[in-house]
Amino acid sequence: MVSEAFPKSEKxxxxxxxxxxxxxxxxxxxxxxxxxxxxxxxxxxxxGISVSKKTGGAVQRNRIKRLVREFFxxxxxxxxxxxxxxxxxxxGIPHNLTYGDVCRELEGHFITKTDD
Numbered sequence: 001m002v003s004e005a006f007p008k009s010e011k012x013x014x015x016x017x018x019x020x021x022x023x024x025x026x027x028x029x030x031x032x033x034x035x036x037x038x039x040x041x042x043x044x045x046x047x048g049i050s051v052s053k054k055t056g057g058a059v060q061r062n063r064i065k066r067l068v069r070e071f072f073x074x075x076x077x078x079x080x081x082x083x084x085x086x087x088x089x090x091x092g093i094p095h096n097l098t099y100g101d102v103c104r105e106l107e108g109h110f111i112t113k114t115d116d
Contacts, residue, residue, distance in 0.1 A: 006073045012048030012084055021048070021084050030105045032097065033068075034088040045079050047072045048086040055089050064089050067102045072110075079110055 012018060025038035040046075049068050051061040068087050087106075094101075 004073055004077075006069060009044060010046050010076070012046045012086065017084065018048055018050075018086060021086050025084070025086070028109050030109065032090050032093045032101075032105060034090065035106070035109050036086040036088070038084045040082050040084055043082045045072075045076050045082055046084045048084070049089075050086060051089040052091065054091040055093050056095065060095055061089075064093060064097065067097065067099050068106075070099060071102050071106055075107070075110055085110075 012021070021036055021038045025036040028035040028037070047069070049065050051064050053061070055061055055064065068089075072085075
């Protein structure tokens with residue numbers, strides 16, 4: 001059984017890592033998010049989340065981050081290649097965004113292998 005925890009080793013923590021991914025990564029756009037991906041050789045999928053103050057107050061920003069982290073945590077085992085990913089929330093993201101909305105929006109951009 002694969003663990004569904006979200007350990008520190010799966011988080012992008014350092015500024016230099018964020019900058020490297022932003023400079024060299026491939027960008028994909030959804031209605032509410034910009035997804036930046038960069039393949040790595042580490043064998044680990046890592047996630048970074050960026051939510052600007054322009055998206056709303058602290059409660060709104062933290063809620064968006066929780067929803068994105070939960071999506072990644074539950075779907076990381078279905079991501080085929082090892083890659084670093086940054087999710088950037090766009091300005092004007094709705095305050096009533098639900099987990100289902102996040103799933104529908106991000107699923108096609110993250111899931112790269114089929115379940116056997």
